[in-house]
Amino acid sequence: MPATRLMPTEEGQDLIDLTREICAKELAPRVDDAERAAADGESFPTEVFRTLGSAGLLSLPHPEEHGGYAQPYEVYLQVVEEIASAWMSVAVGVSVHSLTAFPVTTYGTDEQRAAMLPAMLSGDTLGAYCLSEPLAGSDIASMTTRAVRDGDHYVLRGRKAWISHAGHADWYTTFARTSDDGGKGLSCLVVPADAEGLSFGTPERKMGLHCDTVREVVYDDVRVPVERRIGDEGQGMAIALSALDAGRLGIAAAATGLAQGALDLAVGYAGEREQFGRPVAQFQGLQFLLADMEAAVTSARATYLHAARLKDAGRTFGKEAAVAKLVATDTAMRVTTDAVQVLGGAGYTQDFAAERYMREAKVTQIFEGTNQIQRLVIGRHLTR
Structure with a gap:
C-alpha cells in the first residue's frame, strides 16, 4: 500500500499505521486458510472482529462521548481500505457494522444514543443491517416486512434477505412497514439478537467472501419495545x-x-x-x-x-x-x-x-x- 497519504491529523495517520500493523500480523497470515475453510462450511471470524474492536477500529466515525473515536470519515474509510487489502470479508464486515450503528448515531435521541451506542461501539459486539428482502432489493418502497403497534411494543413479521452477520450479530437494525403509505410508511427498529421469534435461514453458498456469512433473517411475531424505534414513525426511508x-x-x-x-x-x-x-x-x-x-x-x-x-x-x-x-x-x-x-x-x-x-x-x-x-x-x- 502507498506509504504516504494526505491525513487531516497526526492521530489519523497513527490509526492508519496501526491498522497496517494489525493487517500484516493478524489478518494476512490467516485469510487464505479461513476463506477456504468457510467455503466448505460456515465459519465466522469473530476473534478477528474482536481484535479490531479492541484496537478501536470498529467505532472510528462515531461520537467520542459514547465510546467512538470521533474520527473524520476519510480516516475511517482509509482504515477500511487497509483492511480490505488484507481480508475483504472482514473489511465488508467493518463497513456493515458501522452502517448498523449509523441510524442511532445520526437519528437517535440523546437517550437512545446513551442506551445503545456504548454497546454498539464497544468492540465486543457486531450489528447487522436488515433492509433488503427476497422481493425488495433496490426497490425499498416495495418492502413487505411489517411492524404493527401493540401498546408499548411493535410486533414484527416478515423476512430479510442477503443479511451479512446474520446469526452472529448482537443486534439487527431493521426496516419495516408501519403503514401502507408507500415509501413514507417505513420505520427503523433496533432488534436485539435474543428477541423471541427471531431466526435465520441457511447460510448462502456464495462465489466469494466466504467469511462474510449471509443469511435470511426471519421475524415471527418479534416484539420490539417502542423506545427501540429510531426516528419518527414513517421516517425509515x-x-x-x-x-x-x-x-x-x-x-x-x-x-x-x-x-x-x-x-x-x-x-x-x-x-x-x-x-x-x-x-x-x-x-x-x-x-x-x-x-x-x-x-x-x-x-x-x-x-x-x-x-x-x-x-x-x-x-x-x-x-x-x-x-x-x-x-x-x-x-x-x-x-x-x-x-x-x-x-x-x-x-x-x-x-x-x-x-x-x-x-x-x-x-x-x-x-x-x-x-x-x-x-x-x-x-x-x-x-x-
Whole structure:
C-alpha cells in the first residue's frame, strides 16, 4: 500500500499505521486458510472482529462521548481500505457494522444514543443491517416486512434477505412497514439478537467472501419495545437512504483496498517471474497493463476521499458517494481480472490469491445498490 497519504491529523495517520500493523500480523497470515475453510462450511471470524474492536477500529466515525473515536470519515474509510487489502470479508464486515450503528448515531435521541451506542461501539459486539428482502432489493418502497403497534411494543413479521452477520450479530437494525403509505410508511427498529421469534435461514453458498456469512433473517411475531424505534414513525426511508450514502463509501473504500491488494500481488509476481531470461515486469506490454491498474486504483481512491471530505464538511455527498461506489467497484472488477492475467496460469489456481480477489470483486458491483442503480442515482442528481 502507498506509504504516504494526505491525513487531516497526526492521530489519523497513527490509526492508519496501526491498522497496517494489525493487517500484516493478524489478518494476512490467516485469510487464505479461513476463506477456504468457510467455503466448505460456515465459519465466522469473530476473534478477528474482536481484535479490531479492541484496537478501536470498529467505532472510528462515531461520537467520542459514547465510546467512538470521533474520527473524520476519510480516516475511517482509509482504515477500511487497509483492511480490505488484507481480508475483504472482514473489511465488508467493518463497513456493515458501522452502517448498523449509523441510524442511532445520526437519528437517535440523546437517550437512545446513551442506551445503545456504548454497546454498539464497544468492540465486543457486531450489528447487522436488515433492509433488503427476497422481493425488495433496490426497490425499498416495495418492502413487505411489517411492524404493527401493540401498546408499548411493535410486533414484527416478515423476512430479510442477503443479511451479512446474520446469526452472529448482537443486534439487527431493521426496516419495516408501519403503514401502507408507500415509501413514507417505513420505520427503523433496533432488534436485539435474543428477541423471541427471531431466526435465520441457511447460510448462502456464495462465489466469494466466504467469511462474510449471509443469511435470511426471519421475524415471527418479534416484539420490539417502542423506545427501540429510531426516528419518527414513517421516517425509515429517509434513514435508510442516508445510511446507504455512507455505506456506499464503505464499499468504495473496501473495493479500492481489494484492487490495491491485487495490484500489489501482480507487481510482486511480475518482478519475480522470468521469461526469455528476464523478469516479465521488464516487458513494456506488461508495464503498460500494470500502469493502467495503478491509475485505476489511484482514481478510485480519489473518488471516495472526495466524497468523504464533503461528508466531513457537512455538505451533501449523495451523488459523489454513488460515483465513488460505481468507480471503485468497477475498478476492483477490472484490476482483479487483470491481476489474474498478469499471473497467467498461476493466477487461475488457488496457490495465489488473485483468483480469490477476482471472485470477491464481483459482489461489490451488486451490494449496497447495484452499479446500475448508482447510475440512476447519479443521473437523477444531474437532471433533477
